Amino acid sequence: MAYPRSPSSEPVKPQRMRGNRPAYTTETLLDVAVTVFTTRGYEGTSMEDLAAAAGLSKSSIYHHVQGKQQLLGLALDRALDGLFAVLTQPGATSGPAVDRLTHVIRGTVRVLLDELPYVTLLLRVRGNSPIELAALARRREFDQLVAHLVLRAQRDGEVDVGLDAAVATRLIFGMINSLTEWYRPGRADRLDLPETVVQLVLTGLAPRPGTG
Amino acid sequence: MAYPRSPSSEPVKPQRMRGNRPAYTTETLLDVAVTVFTTRGYEGTSMEDLAAAAGLSKSSIYHHVQGKQQLLGLALDRALDGLFAVLTQPGATSGPAVDRLTHVIRGTVRVLLDELPYVTLLLRVRGNSPIELAALARRREFDQLVAHLVLRAQRDGEVDVGLDAAVATRLIFGMINSLTEWYRPGRADRLDLPETVVQLVLTGLAPRPGTG
DNA sequence: GTCTATAAATTGATAGAC
DNA sequence: GTCTATCAATTTATAGAC
Structure with a gap:
């Protein structure tokens, strides 16, 4: 392995986004979503609700997952x-x-x-x-x-x-x-x-x- | 009470609507609604769903109740x-x-x-x-x-x-x-x-x- | 008592800039 | 990775004819 290590083998270093919050992963976003789902019910939760709870815009959620x-x-x-x-x-x-x-x-x-x-x-x-x-x-x-x-x-x-x-x-x-x-x-x-x-x-x- | 009996004192005779179905009352409509609510969840049920289950149009439901x-x-x-x-x-x-x-x-x-x-x-x-x-x-x-x-x-x-x-x-x-x-x-x-x-x-x- | 037509708001999801 | 702007579809509810 004399070649430069590929990016995928680097240790995961979470990027910091606005407000010094670590960038979301599918996993951390799921955690937020499940909390909202159990509070308001799945059908009673809109993508807008999820976005508000995560402190993100609706469209940003679609970067991590395909949908609700x-x-x-x-x-x-x-x-x-x-x-x-x-x-x-x-x-x-x-x-x-x-x-x-x-x-x-x-x-x-x-x-x-x-x-x-x-x-x-x-x-x-x-x-x-x-x-x-x-x-x-x-x-x-x-x-x-x-x-x-x-x-x-x-x-x-x-x-x-x-x-x-x-x-x-x-x-x-x-x-x-x-x-x-x-x-x-x-x-x-x-x-x-x-x-x-x-x-x-x-x-x-x-x-x-x-x-x- | 020599005057003609008021309509409200008449025995309830359910009117027959299309398809020979008795006209809905708030009570009978509630029965249908609760069945759909428990099947699909309250939030997961639209007024369109209720109308379909009752065999009515959406707007007819609003004649019996104020809303969902x-x-x-x-x-x-x-x-x-x-x-x-x-x-x-x-x-x-x-x-x-x-x-x-x-x-x-x-x-x-x-x-x-x-x-x-x-x-x-x-x-x-x-x-x-x-x-x-x-x-x-x-x-x-x-x-x-x-x-x-x-x-x-x-x-x-x-x-x-x-x-x-x-x-x-x-x-x-x-x-x-x-x-x-x-x-x-x-x-x-x-x-x-x-x-x-x-x-x-x-x-x-x-x-x-x-x-x- | 029920209908068709429609309004006004919200919904899940996408396009494209930064 | 996140944003603003926007779309098409759906949703709750109303207006007015029969």
Whole structure:
């Protein structure tokens, strides 16, 4: 490599634009967009809203991404990748079904909290475009894999047989997903939310003998 | 009242319009609108969409309501009225706190199922207009009254003291509200959903001795 | 009660200068 | 990488005929 190093091998040094702000990348712009999308809703957000939130003009946004839909697609993929990663972790693929289920519940809560705005956006998608429909299809796939795990745990006698497994799965993950409605980083961080959810799912509210 | 009866005292006889369809009232139009709103999202629904769904022209809709926002406001009020009614029923105002809580859980699930599209719409509101902000304020009031009930049950030793009451309340009602994401009338109607939810909340998934 | 026609504003997106 | 200027399409809403 005696030749001058090609520009692409240089370390990334962010250029400073007006106001001494680092120039946007697709990634940093996505961060801004997802925040606005989750605040005002995707359809309720105009490119003008995005531009104002980013401190850019509308046309500058089109330098980084093809359009509003692409921003949505990137955000939904990120959320889904995080969720599917939980299902391939060792704790989710071996051992008693109820332990795998517990692992998936904990992992799903963690991903939801770590990627809060992205998962929030995913959970609100209605299927109004091909991009949204594709995300809904991936999400259904995730749901089905989890439902299968609950069914296994039930057949193995590890969880209550009095409940319909499919309904219980939906209710449990509905509970988990509802975290996006109120959790904000910084608040209630002393609470171990993944553990709280696992406890509530496994034993419910009823006082257990010896703890009251 | 010897004078001819005024038109307003006549029994309501719906006029038949084109295609032998009864003329719309604000109420029947609201029904159509709420269905479209929950399918495509409120912001994702144009007056043109509503007109197409109703089989009317856009301008005819303005004969019945002032505009899109008013349709939203009427729908949100209906959902909130139903939820608040649960809190004033006898079972919710006397007796041990845990029984009152159980009553409210059952009642909330019932209202949610009975007024499904209206409550669904309420749960998706983001606060993008004064009408939405007012609905969110009423909803917060409902949530606080319920949270108070859980706290009472906890203090009375009727539910597990290992859980944060406020967090548990949010998770439980998050689970209930998640019914709007998948419940459709006709399907799973043999399942007693209010009871299933109460059981899951009180005892969780864990198999109880004697039932396995 | 419903229609056609149209106004006024906003929307997602592009062209081209710096 | 960002800007101003602009376009074509869509959106909410109104006017006025039947």
